[in-house]
Structures are given as structure tokens and as C-alpha cells.
Amino acid sequence: EVQLVESGGGLIQPGGSLRLSCAASGFTISSNYMSWVRQAPGKGPEWVSVLYGGGRTRHADSVKGRFTISRDNSRNSLHLQMNSLRAEDTAVYYCASLPPVPTGDLSSRWHYFDNWGRGTLVTVSS
Amino acid sequence: SYELTQPPSVSVSPGQTATITCSGDELGNKYTYWYQQKPDQSPVLVIYQDSKRPSGIPERFSGSNSGNTATLTISGTQAMDEADYYCQTWDDSISYVFGSGTKVTV
Numbered sequence: 274e275v276q277l278v279e280s281g282g283g284l285i286q287p288g289g290s291l292r293l294s295c296a297a298s299g300f301t302i303s304s305n306y307m308s309w310v311r312q313a314p315g316k317g318p319e320w321v322s323v324l325y326g327g328g329r330t331r332h333a334d335s336v337k338g339r340f341t342i343s344r345d346n347s348r349n350s351l352h353l354q355m356n357s358l359r360a361e362d363t364a365v366y367y368c369a370s371l372p373p374v375p376t377g378d379l380s381s382r383w384h385y386f387d388n389w390g391r392g393t394l395v396t397v398s399s
Numbered sequence: 400s401y402e403l404t405q406p407p408s409v410s411v412s413p414g415q416t417a418t419i420t421c422s423g424d425e426l427g428n429k430y431t432y433w434y435q436q437k438p439d440q441s442p443v444l445v446i447y448q449d450s451k452r453p454s455g456i457p458e459r460f461s462g463s464n465s466g467n468t469a470t471l472t473i474s475g476t477q478a479m480d481e482a483d484y485y486c487q488t489w490d491d492s493i494s495y496v497f498g499s500g501t502k503v504t505v
Contacts, residue, residue: 308495317485318434318442320495331494367441382448384489385432389441 275299275388277368282393289358289397295351295368295390303346306371308386309353311364311395321366322353326374336362358397365392403486403498410504417473419501421486424467431469432487433462435480442485446471473503481505 281293293309309321322332322342330342341354351368369386403423411417421431431449434442444453446462449469459474469488473480486498 317500318497385447
């Protein structure tokens, strides 16, 4: 059974830094694309960052230059380093996996989130 | 920036059909995905690649996508289907985009 468990959230002052972690079990994260998706209170989900096979990353414009996604294959975990935090970054942050992509398939059909963690709350406030 | 527009709310009687739309420019040329989110829970994928159901999702959930509109249909809606529903799409120029969400009340 696939499980994703986030940790590292909390209350942080504007301008501060926080590192989120996601422990994965039931599959090997290096075999899947992995992503972070956030949801501000009362709002819909917003994609934040994605880590593709081969290590290529992509970030939403709203966090580009401030957030960095990475993974630790030895611990089967995903991370999100968040710097220069702003009030508008306040949200529940979800770790999500994307489905396995067949080798050589560059189509768009695999770009969805098939498993989600329970999320960790990040509150940016003074 | 690319936007996906959904009606804020849909109300349906038990046993009837709920139809949730998701509109975006040339959305029919992209794949659309649908998620269900109940209060204080994480989103759950209910439709992928426009019309396919993941394992464990009831047959009453179905999807379609054409032109500028994707549609999620819940046939024989049950009380347990009351939730927020979000559409999502992707392409290389816009990356991952979620819709504004629809609250389904049964």
C-alpha cells in the first residue's frame, strides 16, 4: 500500500525558512515523478513543485527562486526547502506522487496526482 | 495564465445525476483529471485521462472532455458523494493547473 507522510510544518515568521519532508512507503520514489501541492485555507489546491525522473525540477512562478524540491533516495523521502517565506505561503502542503511513466513516453497523459499524503500545515505570520 | 473555471456549487437530490463542468481554453486538447475532497481530508483522484476511473472508484463516476469543457458526472448520487470536486490539467507551457472547485451538496 502506498503511503506518504509529511512532516516539518509549523508557525514561521515572514522571511524565515522551513524544510518539509515526505516519507514514502509502498513504492520507490526514484521510480515516480513526485510533487508538492498546497492548499490555502478555504481555497483550492495549487501546484508548487515537481521532481521528474533524472532529477529535473520545475516550480510554480509564485515560489520560483524561493522553494527547492529534492529527494533522498536512501531514505525514500521527498523534501521541500522553503526560503523567504511570505504570508501568502500559508497553506497545508501535500506530498503527492504521480503515476509511473512508461520508458520513453513523453505524452501528457501521466501528469496527475494519484496518491496524496495527509498534509502538513505551514503558517507564516509574525 | 491559464485558468480552469468551475461552478461554485451544484445541488443534487439523492439518486439523481450531478454534472460538474470545467471550462478552459482548448481544454479538449489536453487531458483532464478530477479529484474529490471531503472536509479535513486530502484530495482523492476519481477520474484520470478524461474518462478513466482508478481502482476502487465507483462506476457512478464518469468523465468526458471535448472542446473547451470537461465534465464530471455522478450518476445515482449518494450522500457520501457530498464533497468539493476539482478538475486539473497539464501541458508543458502551463504546467499543472487546478480548477476553482465545485461544492456538491446532496
